[in-house]
Amino acid sequence: MKTENNKHLPALADTPEPPYYAVIFSTTRTEGDHGYGEMAEKMAALAATMPGYLGAESTRNEIGITVSYWKDLENIKNWKYNLEHVVARDLGREVWYQSYRLRIARVERDYGFEKK
Secondary structure (H helix, E strand, O other), rough: OOOOOOOOOOOOOOOOOOOOOEEHHHEEOOOOOHEEEEHHHHHHHHHOOOEEEEEEEEEEEOOEEEEEEEHHHHHHHHHHHOHHHHHHHHHHHHHHEEEEEEEEEEEOOOOOOOOO
């Protein structure tokens, strides 16, 4: 979903036929922005340039949830260790997040509906 911090993401990611992987990042934030919005935009744009990136969906209320989709586990690992992403992760732990959980799941089925 589009959010204030992820204006360039489509409402729903256009993913390929499974199998592929989903990285589910759920967060609760600390008070204040402290550069979070700018970094979130930067990381979304950077992730989109990474090999194996398939798309993402993100929303935030009391809990923020970003689901990014990837071709395989190796591509996810490469994203995890991207130097700019490492800096953002460290800032997240130090400044922006009260708590977070990250889950990686293999997508076996993908279907849906879109009203035109």
